[in-house]
Amino acid sequence: MELQERLQELGGSGIGVAAISYDSTEVLNDFAEKRGITFPLLSDKDSAVITEFGILNTVVAEGLGPNRDNPEVVASVHKYVAASVFDSIPLRQMINGTPFPGTFMLDANGRVTSRYFEEFYRERSTTSNILLKAGIGLTPIAAIEGRTAQLKFTAYPSDTSVTNGTRFSLAVDVEPHPNMHVYAPGAEKMGYRVVGFNMNPSELVRFEPANFPESEIYHFEPLDEYVPVYQEKFTLLQEAVVNASAEAEEIMEELDALTLSGSFDYQACDDAICYPPASVPITFTLELEHLDYQRTNQR
Amino acid sequence: MKRSKNQKPRTTILVATLSTLLLGFSMSAIAQSISTIDVDSLGPQVGEYVPNFNLPDQNGQVKTLDSILGPNGAMLLFHRSADW
Secondary structure (H helix, E strand, O other): OHHHHOHHHHHHOOOEEEEEEOOOHHHHHHHHHHHOOOOOEEEOOOOHHHHHHOOEOHHHHHHHOOOOOOHHHHHHHHHHOOOHHHOOHHHHHHHOOOEOOEEEEEOOOOEEEEEEEOOOOOOEEOHHHHHHHOOOOOOOOOOEEEEOOOEEEEEEEOOOEEOOOEEEEEEEEEEEOOOOEEEOOOHHHHOOOEOEEEEOOOOOEEEOOOEOOOOEEEEEHHHOEEEEEEOOOEEEEEEEEEOOOHHHHHHHHOOOEEEEEEEEEEOEEOOOOEOOOEEEEEEEEEEEOOOOOOOOOOO | OOOOOOOOHHHHHHHHHHHHHHHOOOHHHHHHHHHOOOHHHOOOOOOOEOOOOEEEOOOOOEEEHHHHOEOOEEEEEEOOOOOO
16 A cells, blocks of 8 residues: 555654544454555444444445446446446445545644545545645655756656556646746736646546646736746646546556656746746656456455 | 435435426436535535544554544545455
8 A cells, every 4th residue: 555655754744644444353454464554444344433424435325225226326336336347236235334435634633624535436546646735745756857047846746656547646846046936827818838747648647737836926017017926946736647447447458657748837037037938848657557356355 | 416414315316206207307317316426525524523433453453533643633544445
């Protein structure tokens, strides 16, 4: 589990971790041992806590009820639970009591600060992606570093290994040189190039709208312009999801890695000079893991 | 269509069936009400407190929300199963 690898960073940030499922302590013990997991895997055997949280997957119960053969019920089981691999009543019974999978980030008092639930069961955000989105800095891995006349940047993927349905991010830490600024969303209306990734479209990866941090307003006196900019170090996230369709899965079976190419684009200016828009080519190579349908144990 | 925290799928089906009878909706209208779940609306929302819990971990040690929370909070994951 990829969370295990981030455990030290989480601990260092003063953030506790626990994972809850309906598995018995025996199953969890076995799983923890096989995967070397040291954080608490909590056993909610009768799904009481899952139910109290209000995230019990009721689609499964519906798929076992009187309308279980209704094609629409079957379709929703497929969407929210699993595809044909679980398309049998005994398998539906096995998964009855599971939650809609998701993650809560809590403050020190147990209050939700952010939450991450996926609509499609095949899409799953990685832990590292959640941490980046929650604003918890990660040590960049597989980073591309660049230094231009106007700024310094470090571009890195949240994860170096992905599979079908993985929701991850391409991140870039940008540090404009002193007195320099780059442009934030809104500046395009005044003719400036907004900073960001410009990734080539891929049939295997869907790019989501970029996630920009809050910007500041810069007053450019000569033109009396008020422009949204970044002058201090900031991090920009470009979220992406690996295609989870059967067709994509088939294509990816033949691949060991996903190559994502594009550029990091920006325009930088200072009080005196406005430099032309720049485009730095970048390529990320992510290892492709293949889905493992093997069960670790009999429940 | 949004659903409340305590979902009652059967009620939804019943209501949908009634409206089919009354308004002559097609089967796909029922389908819409059954299969659209706004997962973001389920469970504690941003700013709300999560319920406390008392659960054994993989070593049989009982953990509570308080014992999981660090000085800066916690990350609480719900997943389907470690078994499959």
